[in-house]
Amino acid sequence: MSLTEKALASAEAHSAHNYHPLPVVVATADGAWMTDVEGRRYLDLLAGYSALNFGHGNRRLLDAARAQLERVTLTSRAFHHDRFADFCAQLAELCGMEAVLPMNTGAEAVETAVKTARKWGYRVKGVPDGMAEIIVAAGNFHGRTTTVVSFSTDPEARADYGPYTPGFRIVPYGDLTALAGAMTGNTVAVLLEPIQGEAGVLVPPPGYLAGVRRLTRERNVLFVADEIQSGLGRTGRTFALEHEGVVPDVYLLGKALGGGVVPVSAVVSSAEVLGVFRPGEHGSTFGGNPLACAVALEVIAMLRTGEYQERAAELGDHLHRELGLLAGGDAVTAVRGRGLWAGIDVAPRIGTGREISERLMERGVLVKDTHGSTIRIAPPLVITEEDLDWGLDQLGAVLAG
Template sequence: MTATEDLIATADAHSAHTYHPLPVVIATADGAWMTDVEGRRYLDLLAGYSALNFGHGNRRLLDAARAQMERVTLTSRAFHHDRFGAFCEQLAALCGMETVLPMNTGAEAVETAVKTARKWGYTVKGVPAEMAKIVVAGNNFHGRTTTIISFSTDPETRADFGPYTPGFQIVPYGDLTAMRSALTENTVAVLLEPVQGEAGVLVPPAGYLPAVRELTRERNVLFVADEVQSGLGRTGRTFACEHEGVVPDMYVLGKALGGGILPVSAVVSSREVLGVFRPGEHGSTFGGNPLACAVALEVIAMLRTGEYQARAARLGERLH
């Protein structure tokens, strides 16, 4: 038995089979390249499902993490810490927004966006209690929590996990007529991926996102852009929405925000929207921890230069 076969057999014997990985066991990685336990090199076109937008072992990000690990890694939100304010301020500025609610994983950020939209709908828009609706697109992928799979159309992630969370309406992706028909006085948000990732990297028809933006503005509905996979330089822009000149009411961010080092996610919006929360209504032990903020601050600084977005666009053309 080879080293690869032995390691795979051990993993298969002792881990839940929620993934079916390729028969490759990675030992080291640098930049866009990975090396397995047999010494073979691979060009990593997956990039950690977009968590590694800056490559494996990026020196700037590793240095930022090491420096913070020597100081303090976790305080919980019971205390202030000296990296939190700067992280929130600079991420908000990068997004052209005002307020940040930090979490850990992308799915947590989507759950947070759902809670935010519902709370805003009840307390600001005046939707009757328990009547809030969120419109989503078919073939979406926003995560695998119980609430999120409730509005999935993928039987692999949904089957045998009910009962499901109500309050969602699914329309075909890219179909503006269906979107317009779905919006009612009880609709609090439209939640979309600007580019659908797990569905097959599907780009919506030209003009669709701007039309949705205008429609949601007319109907007093929040436009929530899930940029967990498509954002932070992945498509050659800081956000995929930028390709069509769209600014949503709320960004959902994750993956690359942690630089491929640790999970960092966030919901970013206006003071009016995120201001609906009061202490105790939502939170996370690790959300916005000092180590996460230190790494994310370096990610933000790197994105401000524009060089990584330009490189992604250039290499994208080359690969095409």
């Protein structure tokens, strides 16, 4: 039995089957490349669902982590530490906001935003107690906690986890008329992904996000933007909302904020909105820990130069030109995306998204499927054009049969 077969058999026997990973066992990684336990190399075109925007083993991020590991890694929020204030101040500045509430995972950031919006609704807007409503979009993916799956429209994510948390209204993504019709005096927030990632990298119609911003301002409703996947350079801008010149009331950040080194997430907003919390009302033992802050501070410094955003924009244009050529044939029915992020719908006669992903893996390229016939491409922003073209050549070969 090979090393790969042994590892896969052990995982099958001893881990819960809540994931269905491709049968590759990664041992090392650098930049946009990963190497398995047998020494085979693979081009990573997934980048940890955007957690690895800056590539595997980024020297700056690893150096920041190593330096902090020698000093202090955890204090809990019972005490201050010397990286916390800088992290909050610099992240707030990057976002054009005033205050930061740090957590660990993206799902925690979403849960924190739900609590923030409800508390703001009761304390500031004056919504009657227990009546707050949050509007979300069909096809959303904001995590897998019991509250978050309560407003999911994905049966796989939602089934068998009831009773479900009330207080959410679901409207079609991209439909401003439906959004306006769903708003009431009890609406406290609209929670949206500027681009729906898990749904297949769905980009909303032009003007939609600006329209959401206008409606939420008119109705005194918070616009909460889940930029956990779309933010921090992925689309060619620091935030995907920038493509429409929109600034929300609340940013939700995660994934790339920890550079693929440690889990870091944050809710970033105004002092008024985050000022609804008082000591003891919300928290996290690990949220805003020294190691997380040290790595995230380096991420912020890297984003400040604009080089990663520019690289994502330029390579993204190249990516979508090349994918457009594939879409001209009969193997691909649609291509969507922005920057270094794309969703590709494969014609059913060619194979399922899973089958295409497995064929690409055999050719040394790693992607992941979603919703049956769609595969997603989201390489690290550090990928070279040459490597990207090689990966696209493998995709073209697989689609050609």
